[in-house]
Amino acid sequence: MGDLFIWLISFFILIALLVLIVYQLMCLADLEFDYINPYDSSSRINKVVLPEFILQGFLCVFYLLTGHWVMALLCGPYLYYNVRLYTQKKHLVDVTEIFNMLPREKKQRLFKLGYLVLLLFFSLFWMIWSTLEDMDD
């Protein structure tokens, strides 16, 4: 029964991460199509960058603490990438160069999105698996 809760929590965290990433992508897309100006776009994005990093780090630690080390390993590369961005101080978008960086920033977030979707499937699988096991008991 405990496992089910663990998977549920990770499921919600993943959903939250997905929302954050999609939100950033939307800001970038809006910027590209001139719906918002670069100032708003970059400040909106920058506002959620850190929460995203922290949440993702928390998820990784959470997996580790609950003994799901395979999932923790899967989160590893993502975490490493974030940490590297942060230490290089490249995690925030630069309002002055945002248009030149647009393609890169978008690509980066699309990759993250795919990665998170993959993780989501894994955690869904494990959630179902553990419910089934619970029912068997």
Add this chain to the structure above:
Amino acid sequence: MGTENPGRPNFPMRPPPGPFASAPPTMTPFSSSRPTPPSAPPTMTPFSSAGPRPPARFSDQSVPPPPVTSVPPAGGPYQQFPTSLFPSTAQAPPIHAPPQGQPSFQPRASQVSASSVSFLPQSQVPPVPMGSSPQSVNFSPSGVNVPQPPTGSLFSGPRPNIQPTFSPPDSSYSATKSTFQPPFPGYPSKKSAVSQAPSPFPAKQGSFMPPPPAPSSPFSSQQGSYAPPPPVAASLGYQSRGQMQHPSSAPPIGGIQSLTEDFSSLSLASLPGSIDPGCDRRTLPRPLDGDVEPSSFTEMYPMNCNPRYLRLTTSGIPSSQSLASRWHLTLGAVVCPLAEDPEGEEVPVINYISTGIIRCRRCRTYVNPYVTFTDAGRKWRCNICALLNDVPGDYFANLDATGRRIDLDQRPELLKGSVEFVAPTDYMNRPPMPPLYFFLIDVSISAVRSGMIGSSLAQPQMMVVSDLDDIFVPLPDDLLVNLSESRNVVETFLDSLPSMFQDNVNVESAFGPAVKAAFMVMSQLGGKLLIFQNTLPSLGVGRLKLRGDDLRAYGTDKEHLLRLPEGSFYKQMAADLTKYQIGVNVYAFSDKYTDIASLGTLAKYTGGQVYYYPNFQSSIHGEKLRHELARDLTRETAWEAVMRIRCGKGIRCTSYHGNFMLRSTDLLALPTVDCDKAYAVQLSLEETLLTTQTVYFQAVLLYPLSGYTASCGERRIRVHTAAAPVVTDLGEMYRQADTGAIFSLFCRLAIEKTLTNKLEDARNSLQLRIVKALREYRNLYAVQHRLGSRMIYPDSLKFLCSYGLALSKSLPLKGGYADAQLDERCAAGFTMMALPVKRLLKLLYPSLIRIDEYLLKPSAQTDDFKNIMKRLPLVAESLDSRGLYIYDDGFRFVIWFGRMLSPDVAKNLLGADFAAELSKVQSLVNEAILVATRLLNRILLNMLFLFCWFLCISERLRSMLRHDEVVLNSPGSFMFPTQVILTEHDNEMSRRLMRILKKLRESDPSYYQLPYLVRQGEQPKEGLLLLVNLLEDQMGGTSGYVDWIMQIHRQVQQNT
């Protein structure tokens, strides 16, 4: 080529071949005499070649100091040499004569002449050793210059590569060849080494040897027979080569002429191994006429806007992406929306407020000369997106039989490529604001000491922010004053400013908080913020570290970070300033590192500009500051402007380069914009195939007009429209290329590259672009024509190589960390990012003008200016020691006084006191020469002079080149020690000089060119101010023009 000064005194001094020829004694004397330890006796030969070289330099005098090592030997060998030569002469009499006799190769022959000749005969004995070790060691530098070893001709091996067409040498040739081969094994290898290795020898003089006295060569004319290679090392074999080459080269030439219609070419062919010789430096293309605007642009489409507003890198737009990908010079445009109009060519202003401005419904294009009216005048078709729009009733006019509107001549917007519409109120989100100038002045102690504050800043609103961590602004409204109402207050304040802070010993500068405060005050109105900064910001937010002094960062992967702003404060601040329509101009006056990279960011993203006055002293730079500040405040300025460039269907603007901030993907936000700012844009094809015949571009600048000259409070829309044909042929693209626009774009790309890469990478990528472009062009013609080893290029790009070299030697890109101070580099980078095409080209290839003849001419008319404004090539040999020259790069004048210039001239121009001082300066060198003159004969004099020169000058210059960050940092120590304020004296000559300077300044009013006076031989000042700027010379490890062309040529030929 103005280079040649027939009258040059020194020339004669050059060792005539005659002496050499005298005795055959051979090597022994040599070896013994050689002082230089490094080289074994055998090594002598190389030296000997050097020997002759020095004298030549000498004659130039202006030439940078020759390599130290070679000096001493020179004297010895020199004398001895003469003897040996004769035998050789007998064999090849023509050789000596060379200058006149051998056309294409003359330069070579002449340069080498004396020494080289002599060697041939001798070479048999000693040569062997030379070839191998000594050469490589001593000459490595020279090797650089000479892509192909001069000796190469001797070697059959090298030759083939270079010149396929080369015909077999005559018998004599082969004979010589055989003899020599053994000696020079080392040479061929040199070729490869050519590249960039920094040479110990600062100078590449060798290559510069004075031009042959009478070189008119048949070939030179068209193809510029170009045998680039520097003669330096190649002592031997020259003569023989000379003979041989002639025949061999001839055939290609004939072919060339037939081809001339298609392209221009340089017969680099030179002899195979002998590149150097063949290259006639004087016939290399040089942009001595400055910028030439492409005529085809307006000829084909007379209704296009003037090229001063908009220039395309090529007026032939490629019809397909595959074609575009073969155009390596980047597809793009340079827009200067507010370029100054000459009298009588003002942009017509049209008022359509009542009817509304006619624009395309879909793409919002403004009506322009290229729209077509149909349906009896009731509809018009947009030329950009091809949409059919209705003509509003007020604008309706019938069409005549040819389909033209009958009211065409009353509609300037349908006739001219550049018009200004008066915009209705809904075009801006707020009414135009009064122009606001906000002065932010650094009052720390160094500012007070330098006199910066004392200068007369007689302009509007001003506020001094001392420093606070938590900035608040008391009563923002009261801080801003209306100039006309409170002029007295302002003036009183200005007067008291120096005294208020005269006792200030505060060395700290709270720059960040000050900018924030200014931002708060100005955010309501927007305007222009002028920042006068003297020290590194050290307090509060935005404080900066002395990172420029950290030598460890240079040359590493982190080097580029020094050219980027530190932290995010400055970028964020710049973005905020732009958002509130505040433009920033930074005036930096520092004797120490001030981190222009960070400060300049404020200007970069707000459409501003960086003025940098290193080592500011108000007595010297005051005038410059006054002019440039006045220009800044009074030139017509557009506030809160936005600019958009629309392109016809299938074309898209991909990136923008310049000082501005993008507000959306294609909208440039320009808080302030004026006539001195240009913006570059790169274009790309959106569709694989363009179906239209013509592509249109429209650059639109929307701005409320305010300022001193025009009616305030009006909104204006300036529209520049241009059309360019779509072409399917790469050759046509090349024919329509515009070198000025290309380099404007290249320059910005290269500077941006230095922000993310090493300097060297930026230079290499520039070179690669040029090589690719020329290779592509060569491939176009390689099939039909036997190009041999000639270098071909379209006539429109004949200056591609010279500007390429100039750009890679320009301040933001040149050398390594020691070649320019970081701040200077960054300041120059910011400046060049905004320069209009003409000024950029002038900065890249400055003008060098000889004026002493004009000054001395008894009856000179004022309208004679055109005659004297003959620009000379930027080589040391352009400088005649009897002359007076002005070097003008648009930012400063360097006035060079030749050593032999009559003292009267100096006295007249500078006044008696200074003239005396001027002559004192170089007393050291001069005295040595005087002594030498009495004691020795001419040849000996040459040698001695050389010797003195080496000791006195090259040591200093070299040490300067190596440690210049140390020297440069000591304020005013030698940078401009004898700087004088050039004042008009009461004599005709002085008046004429001032007239010339005035005239030159008028041609480029955006900066004030401060004259720097330099006396020939006055080191290191001369080296710093002038010699390093002679960009065709080889200096401190950079290649000279000839080597550069050879390098490019070689790379072009690879992989073709």
